[in-house]
Amino acid sequence: MDIARLAEGLHHHTAALARTVAGADPDAPVPTCPDWPLRVLVGHVGQAHRWSAGNVRTGPTPVPDPLDADPGTPDKWSDWLLQGAEDLTDAVRASGDTPVWTFFGPQPATFWLRRMLHDTTIHHADAAIATNAAFAVEPDLAADAVSEWLEVLSDPVTASFRPGFAELCGTGQTLQLKPDDGEGWLVTRAPDRVRWTRATADADVTLAGPLQDLLLVFTRRLPLDRVSVGGDRALAEHWLAHTAA
Template identity: 40%
Template sequence: MSRLTHDRYCDEIIARTDALRATIRGADLTATVPTCPDWTLRELVLHVGRAHRWVGEIMRTRATEAVPFEQVPESAPGSDDAAALDAWLEEGATRTAEALRAAGPDEKVWSWAWERGTGFWARRMAHETIVHHADAALTTGTGYEVAPELAADTIEEWLEIVAFARAAGDERAAGLTGAGRSIHLHATDAPDAEWLIEFGEDGFAWSHGHEKATVALRGPLTDVMLVFNRRLAPDSGRVEVLGDAELLDFWLERAAFG
């Protein structure tokens, strides 16, 4: 599957932020987020909004070095009420999407990753918002939907991040080895949405295709994405795990970054 366009990622930053805003409207902002148990729902939203504004500042200044968070303007809402939080979240997403769109996909700027440019940040902020919207929806017990091409790209970006984390020396990701073992991700509702992750002595690699594997994670694409991003438990009943379930658990425990 190919990456989406720069404009699409910019559009999705706003669209997914709007979906997040709708999810938290009227919700208990002090509720603990089950998928991020160190955060309340309010802290989750603050994290998303600050990430948007941080990237917006990188775009505004065309930063070639890391921008300290304390240098980001308006990094918190003007007051504690829900309306202020909503307006602050909307404004940050809109400004960042506009700055990314104005810069285009090929401007060279600092990033923490393998790709140094505006295209990386547009994709990263779209998926950051997609996944944290899922956190909010799971907290509030509300519906959650994402377009198939976005769900598929979220999986691919996470594979790239985990591979980068392993190469950068992340202790958990370093354990993702073991020749002769493999994981098959199989979406039942989207053509060609299948991935094969194969472990080797020096790491792992992935490809597209329908292949027999040590363990298969099978179900609707959005649910496969949520399990793969550790937002939905494999035994939730919304997906099937066929084969060596311990290998999938092995991946989920070690596929991390930060």
């Protein structure tokens, strides 16, 4: 996915998030982020965009605490969110081909644009759930979000800062995501790490349904019963129980 599409997606979902929270109670709970009210959700998104832009421009700094973010009064949220997305996009475009710091070693700056696009998309869904608003994500972005999340989960570095993810390793058990349209994902719980590929094949458990629903179930935003579960349901439940971000 090229930089133009990543930037387009980031700005789209940032603006959609801003519209979703406009006029809502800042202290309203966010069921899918149970420790956060809406003001913290908004603060985290804008804070993460700015932090990512800093990683691109000057290198790593400590991961900020969402509770420390200050998005301003609710009437300022939209501008503040959009400015953060623009700041990140500008930083990535200015970086050219220079590798930048990431959790997983030096990578192109588009790493942060992609990471923040998908983080923002899921938090847009959080806001929609909290406010009973509509949510939609285009198929290409939804598919890339699933792949990107699997890339994160399958990298051995991830367990070093989220030890619970190490529980995803196994003895060869397989889990398949099978969208109604398009190619699916086959995940293998190997002893040393999670491995995955784009494929449709027999698996110990298969989650099937609309791509958007699969994404939101896989990222723990919708309950497992939102999709069809075939095979070892306990395996799917174990996976989801150990992928809390």
